[in-house]
Amino acid sequence: MTESPIDFSQLKQHILKRIEITDEEFAQFTSMIKVIHLNKKEFFSQSGEICDAQAYVNKGCLATYYTDDKAHNHVIQIGVEDWWIGDVASFLNGTPTRYNVEALEECELFTIDAISMEMIFEKIPRFERFFRLLVQKAYAGFQQRVMEGMSKSAEERYLDFMKKYPGLKRRVAQHYIASYLGISPEALSRIKKSMIVRERSSK
Amino acid sequence: MTESPIDFSQLKQHILKRIEITDEEFAQFTSMIKVIHLNKKEFFSQSGEICDAQAYVNKGCLATYYTDDKAHNHVIQIGVEDWWIGDVASFLNGTPTRYNVEALEECELFTIDAISMEMIFEKIPRFERFFRLLVQKAYAGFQQRVMEGMSKSAEERYLDFMKKYPGLKRRVAQHYIASYLGISPEALSRIKKSMIVRERSSK
DNA sequence: CGTCTATTTGAATGTACTCAAAAGCGGTGG
DNA sequence: CCACCGCTTTTGAGTACATTCAAATAGACG
Numbered sequence: 001m002t003e004s005p006i007d008f009s010q011l012k013q014h015i016l017k018r019i020e021i022t023d024e025e026f027a028q029f030t031s032m033i034k035v036i037h038l039n040k041k042e043f044f045s046q047s048g049e050i051c052d053a054q055a056y057v058n059k060g061c062l063a064t065y066y067t068d069d070k071a072h073n074h075v076i077q078i079g080v081e082d083w084w085i086g087d088v089a090s091f092l093n094g095t096p097t098r099y100n101v102e103a104l105e106e107c108e109l110f111t112i113d114a115i116s117m118e119m120i121f122e123k124i125p126r127f128e129r130f131f132r133l134l135v136q137k138a139y140a141g142f143q144q145r146v147m148e149g150m151s152k153s154a155e156e157r158y159l160d161f162m163k164k165y166p167g168l169k170r171r172v173a174q175h176y177i178a179s180y181l182g183i184s185p186e187a188l189s190r191i192k193k194s195m196i197v198r199e200r201s202s203k
Numbered sequence: 204m205t206e207s208p209i210d211f212s213q214l215k216q217h218i219l220k221r222i223e224i225t226d227e228e229f230a231q232f233t234s235m236i237k238v239i240h241l242n243k244k245e246f247f248s249q250s251g252e253i254c255d256a257q258a259y260v261n262k263g264c265l266a267t268y269y270t271d272d273k274a275h276n277h278v279i280q281i282g283v284e285d286w287w288i289g290d291v292a293s294f295l296n297g298t299p300t301r302y303n304v305e306a307l308e309e310c311e312l313f314t315i316d317a318i319s320m321e322m323i324f325e326k327i328p329r330f331e332r333f334f335r336l337l338v339q340k341a342y343a344g345f346q347q348r349v350m351e352g353m354s355k356s357a358e359e360r361y362l363d364f365m366k367k368y369p370g371l372k373r374r375v376a377q378h379y380i381a382s383y384l385g386i387s388p389e390a391l392s393r394i395k396k397s398m399i400v401r402e403r404s405s406k
Numbered sequence: 407c408g409t410c411t412a413t414t415t416g417a418a419t420g421t422a423c424t425c426a427a428a429a430g431c432g433g434t435g436g
Numbered sequence: 437c438c439a440c441c442g443c444t445t446t447t448g449a450g451t452a453c454a455t456t457c458a459a460a461t462a463g464a465c466g
Contacts, residue, residue, distance in 0.1 A: 068354030076346075089343040092335075098350070132295075139342045140292040146349050147279075147301070150385065151271030154454080174413070182353060187454050189414055357422080377445065390422055392446050 006035055011056055011110055014082055019130045028123060032116035038062075038103040044085065051090035051097040053113040054134075057083050060107025061168070063176050066099050075179040077142075078104075078172070080165065085109075088135055104172045149182055155191050157181045209238055214259055214313055217285055222333045231326060235319035241265075241306040247288065254293035254300040256316040257337075260286050263310025264371070266379050269302050278382040280345075281307075281375070283368065288312075291338055307375045352385055358394050360384045 008030050015021060021029075036055070038044060044062060045051045057079050064085060065075040076099065079085040090097035091114055112120075121128045148157060158181055162169060169177060178188035211233050218224060224232075239258070241247060247265060248254045260282050267288060268278040279302065282288040293300035294317055315323075324331045351360060361384055365372060372380060381391035 066350055068350075070354070072354065074350065074353045076350075089339060089346065092339055093343075135338075135342075136292060136295050139338075139345075140296070142342075142349075143279075143292065143345065146345075147269055147271075147277065150277045151273065151275065173411095184455060185413070186415085186456085190454090193414080376443095387423060388445070389424085389447085393422090396446080 006030075007058075008033075008110070010058055010082060014056070015130065018133055019126045021124065021126065025124050029112075029120055029127070030110075032112050032120060033110045034112070036107075036109040036111055038107040038109065040103055040105055042103050044101040044103070044107075044109065045087070045097060046100050047098050048096050050094060051087040051099075051101075052094070053111045054084055054086040054088075054091055054117070055109040055111040057081055057085060058108045058110055060103060060105045060109075061171055062101055062103050062107060063172070063180070064099050064101050065176075065179065073100075073179055074182075075176055078165065078168070078176070078180055080168065084134055084138075086111075088138055092135075104176060154181060154183050154187065155195065158188065158191055158195075209233075210261075211236075211313070213261055213285060217259070218333060221336055222329045224327065224329065228327050232315075232323055232330070233313075235315050235323060236313045237315075239310075239312040239314055241310040241312065243306055243308055245306050247304040247306070247310075247312065248290070248300060249303050250301055251299050253297055254290040254302075254304075255297070256314045257287055257289040257291075257294055257320070258304075258312040258314040260284055260288060261311045261313055263306060263308045263312075264374055265304055265306050265310060266375070266383070267302050267304050268382065276303075276382055277385075278379055280348075281368065281371070281379070281383055283371065287337060287341075289314075291341055295338075307379060357384055357386050357390060358398065361391065361394055 008026075011030070012026055015026065015029075034053075036044070038060070044055055045053075047067060059081060061078065061080045062085055063075050064077040064079065064087075065073045067073050077085070085101055087097035087099050087101075089095065094114075117127075117131065121131075148160065152160070158177075161177065161181060174188055175185040178185045181188065183191075211229075214233070215229055218229065218232075237256075239247070241263070247258055248256075250270060262284060264281065264283045265288055266278050267280040267282065267290075268276045270276050280288070288304055290300035290302050290304075292298065297317075320330075320334065324334075351363065355363070361380075364380065364384060377391055378388040381388045384391065386394075
């Protein structure tokens with residue numbers, strides 16, 4: 001039986017951009033990692049569960065959303081290659097998550113659970129810094145996004161979205177993008193249309 | 204010259220609810236604290252500055268808001284007695300804050316800057332946990348608030364607000380509350396009116 | 407090729423916004 | 437103590453933007 005070798009090079013670059021580690025330390029880290037493969041529409045985690053792992057997206061794309069009382073979904077975040085996903089609050093506190101994390105494409109994830117993370121922190125304290133930076137970045141990014149949601153029009157937010165996630169609109173269904181932008185799918189369709197019309201008439 | 208003694212009892216209770224510390228450790232902590240007094244409309248911190256301190260609200264009430272391109276203010280958070288305020292991202296990363304933190308009443312704040320915080324962490328590592336819990340709570344609370352903003356009507360959010368901050372509407376100007384709820388002052392005025400009308404007709 | 411789902415379009419509705427004016431409230435000074 | 441000033445809140449009118457529901461079209465996939 002042959003194990004296919006796993007390519008961690010993207011993850012390694014990701015970490016090296018933030019902290020310094022040796023090959024050996026990286027190997028210790030990857031030895032804790034579980035590789036998870038998700039098909040489109042499968043879940044990494046679902047509302048009500050404890051999200052006791054964080055996942056590095058090596059390939060693919062996922063949406064984090066929550067479902068409100070009226071059974072409407074609200075996409076909080078879209079994660080693509082080289083991002084981390086998973087509910088940080090649930091991970092850190094051990095409380096149930098309110099989010100669903102769903103694969104929008106076939107995905108390859110590298111996951112690490114809270115216990116392994118603790119072990120890594122003990123062995124290689126610099127990882128604590130790495131993880132703290134991750135959480136801070138998640139928090140700051142979320143704040144940024146919310147502030148933009150409050151002050152920009154839906155069209156501006158759509159333009160920002162396309163800048164932030166180049167090429168993504170060809171990969172994920174529009175209604176996920178609409179939800180991410182905080183509008184209905186119909187509204188997004190109309191915004192796109194009006195942008196095209198304006199584009200044409202300006203030539 | 205007589206120093207008036209500072210009453211830290213509320214802060215002590217606040218901390219004891221979360222971690223165990225001795226009187227001596229608490230004294231070490233308070234020795235790092237600066238007491239700040241703010242009059243109504245004065246700022247604890249302003250956009251563009253580095254917010255290198257966190258503040259415990261011993262008395263009074265403040266709003267954290269940011270000002271967008273169109274010079275509109277958006278209240279992100281309202282902090283009252285027994286809360287912490289200050290931009291966590293700016294504090295941790297040393298980056299300029301995008302927020303203004305303004306006193307809505309006369310306030311007494313107990314502040315601790317990043318360097319003192321580091322020193323406390325070294326002397327009393329349990330404070331690291333305390334602070335981490337604080338950040339996590341801020342993050343989780345912010346997420347919660349945003350999720351509610353997305354799924355609830357303005358009226359529901361107003362009802363939630365009054366439950367969360369009992370008595371506060373008598374203390375702060377309505378337009379701050381409106382901004383916190385994500386609506387215009389006029390809209391809030393109308394919502395209140397329609398609630399009263401409905402109230403009356405249901406009797 | 408047919409079926410299922412996603413997207414677009416249409417029409418009517420609603421919610422909140424802007425701008426403008428009036429009313430209310432609180433504090434200050436005569 | 438009252439009159440006035442400035443600021444906040446309320447009310448009104450018109451408008452913009454996105455929503456809902458329903459139907460038509462387009463796309464994806466077996």
